[in-house]
Amino acid sequence: MRILMTGAAGGVGTLLRPRLARDGRVLRLLDITAVDPGPGEEAVTADLTDPAAMDAAMDGVDAVLHLGGHSVEQPWQDILEVNINGTHVVLEAARKAGVGHVVLASSNHAVGFQPRVDEAPDYLFPRPDTYYGVSKVAKEALGSLYHDRYGMAVTCLRIGSCFARPKDLRMLSTWLSPDDCARLVEASLAADGYHVVWGVSANTRGWWSLKEGRAIGYEPQDDAEVYAGELIAEFGEPDPAAIDHALLGGRFCGPQLDADNLTRER
Structure with missing residues (x-):
């Protein structure tokens, strides 16, 4: 089996x-x-936006794990070209090559302006917090189209915070351990149909449903709670009213990412 992983670096x-x-x-x-x-x-x-290069890269491929693109907020034209058009280029190359399974890296930022609840449901309606979040909504929509129109099996992973260990209090709720991320990808590579799945570990303080993940065979084994003592000692107790904890997108919902600020930074 050959898997094409975009954004491998x-x-x-x-x-x-x-x-x-x-x-x-x-x-x-x-x-x-x-x-x-x-x-x-x-x-x-x-470059994943290069159709000829992507066509060549699909030769002999059985499945695609599409991680490539900007991973944080960027000006609209950059997001449009790399994250949105790039996803279309990847899916179109996969379709032409007859690739049967595609896993797309979406993000909690596709629903960032949704308020935090105890267990946000699977397939939560989009409320993107940034242009980056919009690109993840578009990625999910493109995946749905390629499933319905061409029969491609597509799973979209609304990834929270995938790092070796949680870095702050928010990640006690949003952390996806690397080992659990691999478990989720393996389950997604085998799943038929179209799915939108929360990319999160089995965190004691988790905000998101694991039902759809478990339905496709994902069984998370890790819990950010093992890091809670040291993180609370460093940062204090979480404030539920703070933007990091009140909205699913956290600080991505803040004014520092307004379009005028992005233009000035550029």
Whole structure:
């Protein structure tokens, strides 16, 4: 089995590479930045917005894990070209190559302006918090289209915070451990149909449903609570009224990401 991983040089891709390694599996690592391949890996340096390059990268591919694109807020034109158009280029190349399964990295920022509740349901209606969040809504919509029109199996992962360990109080609720991320990807690669799944571990303080994830075979094993003592000692108790905890998108909902501020920063 050959899996094309876009954005392989990024944070999530780097964490996943050793965890997705299997006998009989080849990971084809694609990024605009050169990647040094290890055993069971192939490397492709290419821009995912280049249709010819993506067509070539799909040769012999059985499944796609699409992680590529801007991972934080950027001006609209950059988000439009890389995250939205780039996803279309990837899906269209996959369709033409007859790829049957695609996993798309979405984000909690697709629903960032939704208020926090005890267990946000699966398929929560979009309320993006940024242009970046809009691109994740578009990614989910494109995945739905390619499933319904072309029969492609597509799973969209609304990833929370995927790091080696949680970095702040918010991540006690939103953390997706690298090992659980790999478990979720494995389940998604085997899932038929179209799914939108929360990308989160089994956190004691979790905000999001795990029902759809479990329905496709994801069984999270990790819990950010093991880090709670040290994080609370460093930052104090969480304030439910603070933007980090009141809205699903946290600080992405704040005024520092208004369009005028992005223009000035650029």
